[in-house]
Amino acid sequence: MSEERRLEFEPEDKIEEFAKVYVSKENAGDPVAAYLQAYDLPQSKAKNIKSKAYHLLREPRVMEKVENLWQEQIEILGLTDHAVDMQLAALIHQCGDFRLKLDAIKEYNRLRQRVIDKLDVTTNGQDLPASQFFIQINQAMKSNQVDEKGD
Numbered sequence: 001m002s003e004e005r006r007l008e009f010e011p012e013d014k015i016e017e018f019a020k021v022y023v024s025k026e027n028a029g030d031p032v033a034a035y036l037q038a039y040d041l042p043q044s045k046a047k048n049i050k051s052k053a054y055h056l057l058r059e060p061r062v063m064e065k066v067e068n069l070w071q072e073q074i075e076i077l078g079l080t081d082h083a084v085d086m087q088l089a090a091l092i093h094q095c096g097d098f099r100l101k102l103d104a105i106k107e108y109n110r111l112r113q114r115v116i117d118k119l120d121v122t123t124n125g126q127d128l129p130a131s132q133f134f135i136q137i138n139q140a141m142k143s144n145q146v147d148e149k150g151d
Helices: 003-007 012-023 031-038 043-058 060-077 081-093 098-111 130-150
Strands: none
Touching: 012 031, 012 043, 012 060, 031 043, 043 060, 060 081, 081 098
């Protein structure tokens, strides 16, 4: 039986539990952890069920439940760091759009300061007064922002 066909028969209570666990603060958008908890499986099964967890997450019924739960959290809590982190985690964990996934990973790395953008400002060996230094830094930063927007 194909994965898509099997998903049609997923019990509604398991789908509901998977969605709740997936949006919980403890699991922060991790479909494997959500699957393990929803189906009451030991951590040792994580490697074996990874594919099932990602397929389940892409199932339209599950996606709708997850989105509804996130909307409920946003309505109750407002737009919080946790809500934004959950959305970013969902983008990183999804497998439907790899360009979107890569952009989300880049944003995560930028937020966590795992990658530092460096600017190259040279003077060709000339002394540079402090005021001129700040002008060049600002110009380089503006140029860098334009380049990022153009991507």
